[in-house]
Amino acid sequence: MKIVVVGGYGDIGSCVVEKLTEFSSHQITVAGRDLKKARSICSSFKGYVGALQVDVENKATLTTAFENFDLVINCAGPFYKYGANVAIAAIEKRTHYIDICDDADPLPKLFALNAAAQRAGVTVITGMGWNPGISNMAVRLSADLLGDIEDVNITWVAGSGDSKGLAALKHTLHGITGEVPVFRDGKNAKAPAWSEMEMVEFPAPLGEMPAFLFGHPEPLTLPKTIKAKNIAVRGGISPLWNNKALRVIRSLGLTRSPNRIDSVASLIHRIQRVFSVGGVEHSGLRIDIVGKKDGQDRHLVFNMIDRIRTLTAIPCAIGALMLLEGLITRRGVMAPEMCLDPVQFFDRLSDKGVKIMREGRL
Numbered sequence: 002m003k004i005v006v007v008g009g010y011g012d013i014g015s016c017v018v019e020k021l022t023e024f025s026s027h028q029i030t031v032a033g034r035d036l037k038k039a040r041s042i043c044s045s046f047k048g049y050v051g052a053l054q055v056d057v058e059n060k061a062t063l064t065t066a067f068e069n070f071d072l073v074i075n076c077a078g079p080f081y082k083y084g085a086n087v088a089i090a091a092i093e094k095r096t097h098y099i100d101i102c103d104d105a106d107p108l109p110k111l112f113a114l115n116a117a118a119q120r121a122g123v124t125v126i127t128g129m130g131w132n133p134g135i136s137n138m139a140v141r142l143s144a145d146l147l148g149d150i151e152d153v154n155i156t157w158v159a160g161s162g163d164s165k166g167l168a169a170l171k172h173t174l175h176g177i178t179g180e181v182p183v184f185r186d187g188k189n190a191k192a193p194a195w196s197e198m199e200m201v202e203f204p205a206p207l208g209e210m211p212a213f214l215f216g217h218p219e220p221l222t223l224p225k226t227i228k229a230k231n232i233a234v235r236g237g238i239s240p241l242w243n244n245k246a247l248r249v250i251r252s253l254g255l256t257r258s259p260n261r262i263d264s265v266a267s268l269i270h271r272i273q274r275v276f277s278v279g280g281v282e283h284s285g286l287r288i289d290i291v292g293k294k295d296g297q298d299r300h301l302v303f304n305m306i307d308r309i310r311t312l313t314a315i316p317c318a319i320g321a322l323m324l325l326e327g328l329i330t331r332r333g334v335m336a337p338e339m340c341l342d343p344v345q346f347f348d349r350l351s352d353k354g355v356k357i358m359r360e361g362r363l
């Protein structure tokens with residue numbers, strides 16, 4: 002089958018292409034604004050990989066490009082900026098769609114496409130990465146096993162020497178700004194970004210790290226199918242001084258608009274090595290789920306540490322392959338926890354070498 006990966010030569014997109022070529026024999030096309038970059042990366046993958054020029058801000062290039070594909074995978078961020086453009090074009094071309102969207106902003110627009118996607122007979126999955134992605138599926142699995150869920154706390158800590166992407170940096174600056182979605186006492190709510198610090202324990206080399214409320218989609222998608230009381234996403238950066246630097250950048254008003262974020266992100270990206278001083282090349286994700294089984298208190302923990310690109314690309318590739326294998330039959334717009342079988346998903350993650358440490362008795 003034929004898959005196009007938009008943003009396919011970016012930090013995460015290139016790893017998605019690598020994993021798809023490793024796990025399957027589908028024909029892959031790398032798409033982005035720079036055809037030269039798309040072509041030059043093709044030879045580094047095994048199997049047939051082609052190149053295509055698209056600009057996700059230009060609808061005409063998208064609909065022309067998506068002719069004759071079975072699946073569009075969208076890794077072109079930042080998603081708060083590009084919204085639902087690529088999903089709209091995929092639906093128009095009656096092509097299945099998966100993205101790794103980690104901003105809450107595009108969700109209302111994406112879910113408003115549900116009826117159009119159903120009419121087109123396609124599946125649109127948003128947030129198929131590490132978080133959102135593995136995070137949602139850990140909550141799905143726990144909800145299926147426990148029944149009652151009280152609190153969900155999703156926490157990521159990124160090693161500043163790990164993520165290399167400009168778009169990911171813009172996402173970070175956006176996620177610490179303004180108000181962010183949380184789910185409190187069974188209701189959608191907002192809270193100030195980069196507030197309510199908690200210390201969270203990760204495996205070595207991260208150890209105990211501070212994490213702050215951060216703008217992410219999970220508090221909006223999880224309550225659609227999972228009954229919980231409180232859901233929050235926190236984030237943090239290693240080394241610790243990066244968190245202070247982010248607070249200063251925000252307090253100077255440098256993250257107040259997408260244009261300002263573009264400028265400050267480009268500057269930081271050029272001197273990213275400075276921000277890596279004292280940091281590690283690994284990132285961590287921890288999901289804490291507190292609930293009850295048969296009236297007894299339960300606290301389940303999923304903990305993982307690896308490179309972000311690996312932890313994001315493997316679940317994305319697994320979601321894509323499960324969809325193309327016909328294991329996801331639901332049509333319309335959905336988050337991973339609404340359509341993927343959690344046991345199959347975690348079995349496949351483990352088969353592909355993603356190590357998840359679990360604590361807590363079921």
Ligand SMILES: NC(=O)c1ccc[n+]([C@@H]2O[C@H](COP(=O)([O-])OP(=O)(O)OC[C@H]3O[C@@H](n4cnc5c(N)ncnc54)[C@H](OP(=O)(O)O)[C@@H]3O)[C@@H](O)[C@H]2O)c1
Pocket residue numbers: 007008009010011012013014032033034035038055056057058076077078079080101102103128129130131132133134164165166167168169170172309313
């Ligand atoms: N869900 C998750 O778990 C998860 C995890 C990590 C990252 N992410 C998100 O994934 C996104 C990608 O991160 P990254 O680290 O890979 O960033 P990156 O290295 O900057 O990659 C972004 C890619 O998108 C392309 N792109 C940007 N603007 C475009 C446009 N207008 N038209 C077509 N292509 C465009 C870029 O190429 P050109 O600029 O040359 O066109 C590049 O290939 C970010 O938004 C990040 O927040 C999600």
